[in-house]
Amino acid sequence: MATPFATLEDLRLHWSELPAEREADAEQKLAEASIILRALYSGIDAKIASGQVDSDVVKLIVCRMVKRSLLAAINDVEGVATRNETAGGVSMGISFSNPNGNLYLTKDDKNLLGGGRRGKAFMIVPGFP
Structure with missing residues (x-):
């Protein structure tokens, strides 16, 4: 198996609130x-x-992926997609954006890796009769 792009120490620098009891999970998820x-x-x-892709960008993306995954497992507020509250009938609903703790890339992550349209503007020139 190839070396992970980020280490547990990189993740700790990115996410200082990483729970100590989740470090084993974090190392596996980094891989x-x-x-x-x-x-x-x-x-x-x-x-x-070759320098075409910045290693620090890849390290950042891996750390972000792992943080999102672990926050979902911890059910932290940052992983909440929707939150509904009703005072009169006393009702409350919360849905989590990643309830299974899956590792995934966001649109921003893909753009950082060059997969988005960033910097690729286009122009439509109307035809003349």
């Missing part, structure tokens, strides 16, 4: 997030080595 990136972006290791 899994790296596997996902390598599967989705073939040749990413070579692109990092």
